[in-house]
Structures are given as C-alpha cells and as structure tokens.
Amino acid sequence: MLASLHLLNKYVKVDDQDPAELAEKITRIGLEVEGQGPLAKGTKLVVGYVKECIEHPNSDHLHICQVETAPGEVRQIVCGAPNVAAGEKVIVALPGCELEGGKISSGAIRGEKSDGMICSIAELGLDNRLLKEEDKAGIHVLPEEAPVGTEALTYLGLDDYILDIGLTPNRADCMAMQSLAYEAAAVLGRKVTLPEIKKYPEEKSEIEVHVETPLCSFFGAKLVKGVTTKESPKWMQNALLASGIKPINNIVDISNFVMVETGQPIHMYDYDKLAKKAFVIKTGFNQKAVLLDENEYDILPEDVIVSTDDGIGCVAGVMGGNDTKIDENTKNIVIEAATFDGAALRNTARRMNLLTDASQHYIKGAIDTMSSLKVLDRCADLLVQFADAETIYETVHTPLDETRKTVTIELSRVNGLLGTSLTVKEVSDIFDSLCFEYTLEDELFTVTVPTYRNDITMDADLVEEVARIYGYDNLPTTLPVMNMTDGVLTPKQSKEQLIRHTLVDLGLHETLTYTLTSEAAVNEFNLFHSLDNTVKLMSPLGEERSAARKSLIGSLLQTIHYNNAHSNKDVNIFEIANTYSDKEVSNLAIAVSGDYVNVPWMGKKEAVDFYLVKGFVETLFKKLCIEESRYILKR
Numbered sequence: 001m002l003a004s005l006h007l008l009n010k011y012v013k014v015d016d017q018d019p020a021e022l023a024e025k026i027t028r029i030g031l032e033v034e035g036q037g038p039l040a041k042g043t044k045l046v047v048g049y050v051k052e053c054i055e056h057p058n059s060d061h062l063h064i065c066q067v068e069t070a071p072g073e074v075r076q077i078v079c080g081a082p083n084v085a086a087g088e089k090v091i092v093a094l095p096g097c098e099l100e101g102g103k104i105s106s107g108a109i110r111g112e113k114s115d116g117m118i119c120s121i122a123e124l125g126l127d128n129r130l131l132k133e134e135d136k137a138g139i140h141v142l143p144e145e146a147p148v149g150t151e152a153l154t155y156l157g158l159d160d161y162i163l164d165i166g167l168t169p170n171r172a173d174c175m176a177m178q179s180l181a182y183e184a185a186a187v188l189g190r191k192v193t194l195p196e197i198k199k200y201p202e203e204k205s206e207i208e209v210h211v212e213t214p215l216c217s218f219f220g221a222k223l224v225k226g227v228t229t230k231e232s233p234k235w236m237q238n239a240l241l242a243s244g245i246k247p248i249n250n251i252v253d254i255s256n257f258v259m260v261e262t263g264q265p266i267h268m269y270d271y272d273k274l275a276k277k278a279f280v281i282k283t284g285f286n287q288k289a290v291l292l293d294e295n296e297y298d299i300l301p302e303d304v305i306v307s308t309d310d311g312i313g314c315v316a317g318v319m320g321g322n323d324t325k326i327d328e329n330t331k332n333i334v335i336e337a338a339t340f341d342g343a344a345l346r347n348t349a350r351r352m353n354l355l356t357d358a359s360q361h362y363i364k365g366a367i368d369t370m371s372s373l374k375v376l377d378r379c380a381d382l383l384v385q386f387a388d389a390e391t392i393y394e395t396v397h398t399p400l401d402e403t404r405k406t407v408t409i410e411l412s413r414v415n416g417l418l419g420t421s422l423t424v425k426e427v428s429d430i431f432d433s434l435c436f437e438y439t440l441e442d443e444l445f446t447v448t449v450p451t452y453r454n455d456i457t458m459d460a461d462l463v464e465e466v467a468r469i470y471g472y473d474n475l476p477t478t479l480p481v482m483n484m485t486d487g488v489l490t491p492k493q494s495k496e497q498l499i500r501h502t503l504v505d506l507g508l509h510e511t512l513t514y515t516l517t518s519e520a521a522v523n524e525f526n527l528f529h530s531l532d533n534t535v536k537l538m539s540p541l542g543e544e545r546s547a548a549r550k551s552l553i554g555s556l557l558q559t560i561h562y563n564n565a566h567s568n569k570d571v572n573i574f575e576i577a578n579t580y581s582d583k584e585v586s587n588l589a590i591a592v593s594g595d596y597v598n599v600p601w602m603g604k605k606e607a608v609d610f611y612l613v614k615g616f617v618e619t620l621f622k623k624l625c626i627e628e629s630r631y632i633l634k635r
Contacts, residue, residue, distance in 0.1 A: 176263030226390025419478030529581030
C-alpha cells in the first residue's frame with residue numbers, strides 16, 4: 001500500500017516529522033514500511049518563463065529558448081519538445097539538478113549554448129502509467145499565474161514523500177488513509193482530525209434497491225443531479241498519483257479519492273442511462289458482458305452482479321458495466337457504496353483477471369460497513385465542491401446493522417500475557433491514543449471496538465494493541481508461569497520411537513510424505529476408514545493435493561516409483577503418520593522393493609519377499625511384547 005505523507009497530513013499532523021524516522025516508528029507498531037522515497041525526484045527545479053523561442057539553426061526539431069528562471073535572470077536553453085513556445089510557464093532544471101536520468105549540466109547542443117533543461121512531468125520520476133498522454137509527449141506547461149523562480153515541485157504539489165507499507169492480512173483497515181492516521185496519531189501522541197462532511201438539503205429519491213443474495217450484506221445508493229465533468233483539482237490528482245491511481249476526471253477521481261481516504265470502494269452509474277431506476281443485487285447470470293475497459297467477459301452464475309434494467313450494471317466490487325458508465329456528457333449520477341463477500345469477489349476477479357483496487361479492498365476485508373452512509377455523504381459533498389452538483393437526494397439503502405462489538409479484558413490478563421507490570425493508567429493511555437472507547441470498573445476494561453477495526457474480536461487482540469503501542473522492544477524477557485511436568489515421552493510416543501529405532505536397525509529408511517492426495521486416489525488401499533467421509537480442502541492448490549489420505553500405502557508406492565525412475569531399484573522404507581476421515585488413525589506402513597541385501601564383494605545378495613516383511617512385523621511385535629497367540633499373518 002502506498003501512503004502519501006501530504007495526504008496523511010490532512011488527518012494528523014506529520015509534516016514536522018522526518019519521513020525516515022516516521023517510517024521507523026510506524027514499522028515498530030507492526031505496519032512494516034517496505035520502501036520509501038519522494039514522489040517526484042529532482043533538485044534545483046524552478047518555474048521558468050519562456051520569453052523567446054526560435055528554431056535551432058543546425059536542427060530540424062530543436063528550439064533555442066530564452067528562459068527567465070528568476071526575476072531578472074535569463075538563461076538560454078536548447079529544447080527539443082514539440083510543444084515549447086514563447087509565453088509559456090515551464091519547469092526548468094538548473095545546472096547541477098539531479099534527475100532520475102542523470103545530472104544536468106551546462107553545455108552546447110549542436111553549437112548553441114544550453115544552460116539547463118526544460119522538463120516534462122515524465123522526467124521527474126513519476127510512474128509513466130499514471131501520466132496523461134500530453135505529459136509523456138512534451139514538456140509540462142504551467143498556468144500563467146505560476147510565479148517565476150518558485151521551487152517547481154512545491155508549486156506543483158509533488159514535493160511529497162511516499163511510504164510503501166506491507167500490510168499484514170489482519171490490518172487491511174489501514175488501506176484507508178483515515179485508519180492509517182489513527183495509527184500515526186497513536187505513535188506520535190497526536191489527535192486525528194477527519195474532514196467535515198457538509199450535509200445538504202435532500203430530496204426524496206425514487207431509486208429502488210433489492211438484495212437477493214446473502215453475498216451482499218449492505219447496499220446503499222445516492223442520487224446526485226446536475227454534475228459537470230471536468231478536471232479535478234490539482235491536490236486531488238496528486239493524492240491519487242501518490243496512491244498509484246491514474247487521475248481521469250473529477251467524477252472518477254472523487255470516487256477513487258474517497259476509496260483511498262475511507263477504504264470504501266465507490267462505483268458510479270449514469271442515472272440517465274437507466275430505464276428502470278432500480279438496482280437488484282443477485283447471482284445466477286450466465287452470459288457475456290462488456291465492462292468499463294470495453295472488453296467482453298463471461299459472467300457465471302456464481303458471480304455477484306448489480307443488475308440494472310435486467311442486465312449487467314456492474315460486476316459487484318470488480319468493474320462496472322459499459323452500458324451505465326460515466327462519460328463527458330453525464331449530468332446525473334447514482335453513487336454506490338456496498339459490502340460484498342470477499343471470497344466470492346476473489347474468485348470472480350481472479351477468473352476475469354481483474355484484480356482492481358476496489359476488489360482488493362473487498363477481498364482483504366477493508367470495508368467499514370457502518371460508515372458507508374457517511375461515505376456516500378462525503379461523495380455528495382465533494383461532488384458539490386468540485387463537480388458543481390446541484391441537487392442531492394436521500395440515500396436509499398438496505399438495513400444497516402449498527403451493533404457495536406465490545407471486548408472485555410482485565411489488567412491482570414494483559415500483564416499475564418506480556419510479562420509486564422503495566423498500570424491501569426498506562427493501559428488507559430494506550431487505548432486513548434488509539435481512540436478506543438471503553439469503560440473501566442476496577443481493573444476491567446470493556447472496550448467498544450472501532451467500526452473500522454474488523455480484526456479485533458477477543459481479549460488477545462486488545463493485548464496485541466497494548467503490546468504494539470507500548471513497544472515490543474520494551475517488553476521484558478520473562479518465562480511463562482505454569483505447572484511443572486515430567487520431561488518424559490507419552491506411551492504412544494515411546495512406542496513410536498521404539499518402532500522407528502527397530503526398523504532403522506533392520507536397515508529401513510523412514511520417509512515423510514504428503515498428507516494430501518487426489519480425490520481419485522484417496523480410497524486406494526483404504527483399510528480403516530469409511531469410503532464416504534473424505535476430508536477435502538476448501539481451496540486446494542491443485543487436484544493432486546485436494547483431499548486428506550486414508551492410507552499411507554499409496555504414498556510409499558509413489559516414493560518407490562520415483563526412486564525406481566531415478567535408477568534406485570533397492571528401496572526399503574517405512575512411514576509412521578496419521579490418516580483422516582471420520583476419525584484420525586495412526587498408521588505404520590512398510591514397503592520394500594529390489595534387494596534387501598546386495599554386497600557384491602561378499603557375493604551376498606538377498607531379494608525382498610513376503611517373508612522378509614513378515615520378519616520385520618514379527619520383530620516389531622516381539623519388541624512391543626505382543627505374543628504370537630494374539631495375531632495371525634496372512635499373505
């Protein structure tokens with residue numbers, strides 16, 4: 001996850017922190033910063049004014065420009081960009097500037113002096129995939145009001161610093177910048193300031209929402225009319241660039257920005273393209289559909305679909321349909337905020353090869369459903385501010401479960417697990433720093449879990465929160481207090497050890513083979529289990545490792561086959577392991593092939609046969625004190 005410090009600073013003050021030190025502090029509380037660096041790379045970059053631009057006498061494409069780089073200071077710069085012209089404000093790299101491609105110095109280009117370089121945005125080290133085509137093709141032209149001599153990256157808002165944070169699966173909430181702000185605030189001892197969401201007079205909405213699948217636990221839709229599609233403000237474009245998202249236009253950028261800010265994916269529909277003003281969330285479609293990328297995809301019955309006009313309005317949480325997409329003529333839009341089942345979306349997204357930013361939020365569980373209504377209001381507020389929206393309609397949504405989770409924990413439990421001697425005040429201060437609401441009775445904390453913290457479900461999770469903020473390095477080295485036990489083997493362990501030593505002494509080699517096998521082979525050589533009760537994996541990596549074996553014999557035969565295929569004909573092996581079905585059974589299996597004894601220089605050779613294995617078994621039974629009268633060996 002890419003985190004912009006400029007954007008983070010909107011929610012908690014971090015602009016007075018050294019970025020590297022902040023990265024270290026964040027890493028120490030469990031959010032590992034895997035990489036870091038400036039958004040744009042370049043020193044000695046200033047805003048310049050092209051006073052004169054003429055053709056180079058010795059070139060058919062170069063230009064000689066007289067560029068004012070500071071009030072009263074003019075430099076001659078040779079530029080090859082096709083769009084350079086007199087009267088433009090541009091980005092100038094002064095001699096000594098270090099760009100990603102190298103260091104700029106004064107010199108001569110085809111006989112004419114060049115004292116610097118006029119730059120494009122692409123030359124500042126930004127990801128080319130996120131740039132507009134015009135920024136790749138030529139120099140970047142700045143607005144007329146850009147002050148000459150100003151530090152260019154600061155003026156452009158590109159003097160940002162990016163942290164690349166490797167989130168663990170349980171902390172998907174930090175995919176939202178607001179959630180990350182709570183972490184930064186806790187480690188810095190500061191307060192989080194969330195943006196104020198302005199509420200507008202709302203009209204009655206005629207939209208209908210119907211959910212017909214348990215794979216959608218919440219769906220909300222908000223109609224906004226009178227929007228204007230145009231370029232989004234520069235700060236929003238920069239926030240998206242810093243987050244690895246390409247700016248498109250103000251409508252699309254607002255939806256992406258709200259996702260970055262809150263972790264809630266947003267999808268927007270062109271209201272005027274809907275014949276029926278209804279959204280039906282269901283499964284069961286089996287057809288082809290063209291999506292926003294204008295490619296055709298197969299829709300299968302298990303895919304969750306937001307259906308509009310009885311067709312494919314959106315593949316839920318993955319990508320919208322082409323028929324309802326926002327374009328430059330869009331005036332009225334419907335904003336969607338929903339919660340879909342992550343596992344179902346993962347299967348759909350992987351099959352379609354559409355692991356979009358939105359689908360990742362659902363798959364990783366980054367959705368704060370209880371904040372979805374606020375998210376829709378946030379979108380409406382931004383549309384009023386930056387898309388000139390005229391009319392806001394009330395949100396239509398399915399019932400929202402607003403039950404808050406609570407978890408209780410005693411101070412003794414915290415100290416017992418961490419080996420610490422923390423006081424009530426120290427633990428209270430930690431919960432306060434994380435903005436956890438709680439009540440305290442004696443030494444019992446009853447914590448109301450924040451709605452965005454889906455990972456906190458039991459008292460051990462709260463202990464982890466205390467450990468993170470207190471500091472893992474500050475935890476004392478202690479031994480757990482427990483009852484003394486004899487350091488001896490159990491009867492079962494003793495017998496298994498005896499069997500192992502005996503068979504190794506008899507010249508056999510112990511093997512350790514896979515517990516998983518294929519469903520087709522699971523009942524081969526099955527002696528102890530039901531044929532029906534097969535233990536299967538829910539998400540196997542492949543068919544050959546999809547079920548738990550019911551016999552060890554197949555595994556040993558595969559081992560012998562592998563050895564024989566590699567010119568090792570004499571294989572004498574055994575394995576002690578469990579097999580699984582309606583019960584768990586400990587097994588011993590022995591398999592031999594080729595020669596048991598083969599010593600050419602002694603002229604001694606003895607092939608394996610039934611009687612050899614019979615001797616192994618009888619030897620084991622004697623070691624285990626099992627009399628001959630208690631068993632019968634059959635060939």
